[in-house]
Amino acid sequence: MAKISDPHGLHDWSSKEYVRDWATRQDRYEDKRRPQFQMIADAIPFTRNAAIQILDMGAGYGALTQFLLEQFPNATALCQDGSEEMAKLGRQRMAKWKGRVDYVIADFSKPGWSRAIHGSFDAIVSTIAIHNVRVPGIIEAIYRELFQLLKPGGCFLNLDLVFVPLAKQLGWLRAAGFSEVKSYWQEAREGLFGGRKI
Secondary structure: OOOOOOOOOOOOOOOHHHHHHHHHHHHOOHHHHHHHHHHHHHHOOOOOOOOOEEEEEOOOOOHHHHHHHHHOOOOEEEEEEOOHHHHHHHHHHOHHHEOOEEEEEOOOOOOOHHHHOOOOEEEEEEEOOHHHHOOHHHHHHHHHHHHHHEEEEEEEEEEEEOOOOHHHHHHHHHHHOOEEEEEEEEEOOEEEEEEEOO
16 A cells, blocks of 8 residues: 555545545545535635635545635645546546646655645645544644745634644644644544734
């Protein structure tokens, strides 16, 4: 099994068949995810017609990206993922957004991953991705690198499974430089939290 963005070997992200089967299974949760995606869109501190630049971390095939491009019709997005096969699928699924969305392949569990990402962003978002790293020190380092990728006034919003206590992760965000750090929503093991670069 491949270790791409998955240090625990639970997924084979280098397999075209595995990626397509995984995405098909995820499609079944679309109704559940839309309210969560709406919470993210509503927490982005820009007007809907703003020409913002979005970075979607661990974007997969782009479910959140597509939602945000609909909500922010003048936005552009860069999708980061560690899997070439996932990026190929994402490009196919988001063909109608050509010119507004692109992919970059980078494994955020590895040091220096952010060097593959050029430019800075008004909003950095992530859904059910960063927890896969599982190593607290690496997650803390990811937050520091994300802060550097944000424009002043920008935000980071992370909808994720909360394996590391939320209070600890909010502390990591503050230590990385984020302001207005808070939890927007939490239910069972899932939570939406983030902060801004002021």
